[in-house]
Amino acid sequence: MTDPIYKTDALIAEDIDAYLEAHQHKTMLRFITCGSVDDGKSTLIGRLLYDSKMIFEDQLATLEADSKRVGTQGGNIDFALLVDGLAAEREQGITIDVAYRFFATEKRKFIVADTPGHEQYTRNMVTGASTADLAVILIDARKGVLTQTRRHSYLVQLLGIKNVVLAVNKMDLVDYDQATYDAIIEDYTNFARSIGIEEFVAIPISGLAGDNIAAHSDTMPWYTGPALLPHLEEVEISNTVEQEQPFSMPVQWVNRPNLDFRGFAGLIATGSIRPGDSVRVLPSGKTSEVARIVSLEGDRELAVAGESVTLTLKDEIDCSRGQVIVAAQAPLEVADQFESTIVWMDEQEMVPGRAYWMKIGTQTVSATVQHPKYEVNVNTQEQLAAKTLDLNAIGVANITLDREIPFDAYDNNHALGGFILIDKITNATVAAGLINFALRRSTNVHWQATDIDRADHAAMKNQKPAVVWLTGLSGSGKSTIGNILEKKLARMNRHTFLLDGDNVRHGLNKDLGFTEADRIENIRRVGEVAKLMTDAGLIVITAFISPFRSERDMVRSMMQPGEFVEVFVDTPLEVAEERDVKGLYAKARSGQLKNFTGIDSPYEAPFNAEIRIDTTAMSPEEAADAIIDRLIP
Incomplete structure (x- = not known):
């Protein structure tokens, strides 16, 4: 009889297949860590990787050796070294780029973006936050709420991230004092409400010591809420809001492998679609019906927001990359002038009147930014007069395009309401922006046709x-x-x-x-x-x-x-x-x-x-x- 301790190759293969099947169907949470310089973001992520057993033995041995060499406090492992991979980061002791890391637990898969804390690199934080479902905002318990904490919180709210965790880190350095923690929470709560963050989960932690990371810590018996990792595993993420909206899909590619097939491929931004549904192509306004929904797995009877598919239409109508296929009875607006909120990300200040490339959805158009209406003071929410926008400034300005485009407000549709601006000479990304609404004059002013052209x-x-x-x-x-x-x-x-x-x-x-x-x-x-x-x-x-x-x-x-x-x-x-x-x-x-x-x-x-x-x-x-x-x- 075969000893049950020893499995055959077939049983091992069966176990692997079962594991892969279970892993494939786990939900994915994308989250971002942000805060001020040296708040412990990289240490926290390193600790999450360690506690989720995502570190190989040779990596752990190297990490222990590196920690001894740099002389970590108390002889502990310096988990930040797992994340701060750039030589410049190790030399300066700060994160200067967005570092993406993958890890998984029994319940969920995660992609975490470790973003820079220094004000100079706020633009990198915007990059990491643009695709996040949740934000972990760190605060050093010794320092409390800082300007950069407020700036990152404002950006989190601006970018529409609904799930926010306030992690008060380095509690070990304040002797796990509840009064210190409570004062920070009160200060942050007052600010959060002023910018529209009504709910957040606050957790006192120590990334270095591991307190309240994977499990409750005995060092803080006064805290009765969830530990960080269990909360990340259980927090609800859903795109039901996007799915409940009318259908929209920016066309990424016209799929024409042969003369018998012509489909339009893209990522569904909002809503759902079935064969037979009536659709409209914008900005032309031509209508048709969906003939097939094609995916890698074959034809589909239903596709929803967040899925990439190819649609074929019953009629031969003009449709190309950059155009948007929408529900025929609920078309998007089409305009060429907008009020937008702009986060300036370039060291060279914004030049009002200069033409930049705007990339929105799957198309690129020429855009001119007007003089800002105002700049936002992230500390006080005061609207300040401004002639331009400098690095990391957040302001509101009108934008004029060289053509009409289909769009939606960013609050309703991130894919068709968010954009970036690109310098036409250097090709550098200089700003990220959110469309607030179209200007009325863009819909009230029409070109008058004349007989003599x-x-x-x-x-x-x-x-x-x-x-x-x-x-x-x-x-x-x-x-x-x-x-x-x-x-x-x-x-x-x-x-x-x-x-x-x-x-x-x-x-x-x-x-x-x-x-x-x-x-x-x-x-x-x-x-x-x-x-x-x-x-x-x-x-x-x-x-x-x-x-x-x-x-x-x-x-x-x-x-x-x-x-x-x-x-x-x-x-x-x-x-x-x-x-x-x-x-x-x-x-x-x-x-x-x-x-x-x-x-x-x-x-x-x-x-x-x-x-x-x-x-x-x-x-x-x-x-x-x-x-x-x-x-x-």
Whole structure:
């Protein structure tokens, strides 16, 4: 008879299959740890990994050796070393990046994001919180509620995380004093209510000693609530709110493996869908019915929020990546202007009027942020006047897009109400934002169709509209070249108009100064005027320093393909300064003229201008001829 202690390979395989089956059907909790610097976030996560037996023997041996080397207090294991994997973090003793860790218990699987505590890295905390179901906010029992505690709590509430745990850590360093704990809870409760956090679970812990982490600790008999890990195992997480809303799914990919199949793949953001349901594609508004719901497991009779599927439709209608499939009877709003809450995440301040890429859902559009309505003081909730937003600032501002998009308020739909802003030049993510609502003017203002269109205007003038955009330093010769160019085109019976930088500041833009934001608004207005003139069939010549690439690209995006001709009037600074016809460089050098391009404000030369004019080797007449050769082959 086989000894029951020893199992056959078949029994072992059966045990493994049973374990994998049980593990596969465990629920998943995504949570974030946040707080101020050195509140013990990494130590806590290391302790959770240790208590859930997610550390291999060789890792534990290395951890014990590393702890002895760094001289951990009381000879304890330094569990933070499990998480602070970056060399820079170990050297500084702080977390500077978002560290994601996976662990599991008998009841649940977990993904935890350990986020930085230092104010400089608040942007990383937003990244970690964007997908979290629960937030563990740590407080050092010795320090109490700090500014960073308030900032992280405000962001947790702003991002819609409903489950909040307040972990008062390092209770061992205050002799497990209940009065200290109670004072912290009272302080935090008053603040939490002021920002809309009505409920949270408070737990006194010691990450280093393990008190109230995996089980109740005898060191704090006065505490009768749950230990942290059991609470994480039992807390209810559900997407019933998303499932109860009308169906919406941003299209991630058009699946066309062959001529007989055309489906639209994506992650269902809200609601549920069945074959035969009527749907609408936004922003076009075309309607159809769902023919099939296709998944890796085969065709489905039902799909709900949080699931990735491919939908096929009964009708051949236009639908592509970035568009949104919604319930036909409950379509989302479509707009191009919004009020939004913005968390600025870049070291360079926000520049009102500058165009950024906005990524929302599965599409990317061009967005312009207006001057902030106000900035929020996270400590007092006071609304402060602000001209811009600096690193980690939270404010409210209007955003204008280059096209209409389907959307929902972030409170209703995180996928179609949350967005990021990306710098068009550096491709750096500069902000995260939440749509509050569409501006009424975006739905009340409509484009008026006319019988005589831009093609008719161009045909009447017998020419192709264009914008010749002369850019370069002050004194480079832009206005001189532009004037000669217009005279030559006039002699060729071409219909033109010259927009000169100095001239428009006498009227259209006389209210603008020379700050970076004002320069951007100056170019935006000129671009809009130039666009109207091309609609009238004109060849528009502009002479502007226009120092920033992003603003020149903004104007280019306003025009029809091929109509924007960027001319880089390339003159070395020393040559332009020698000319100094208007005496501007002398004033800038003496400090009388601030924000002057080339002196104390940068000029960003074009990367790929259609025409480059070297004024040290070419006369203004020759430059004008070169431009005409490009315009009129």
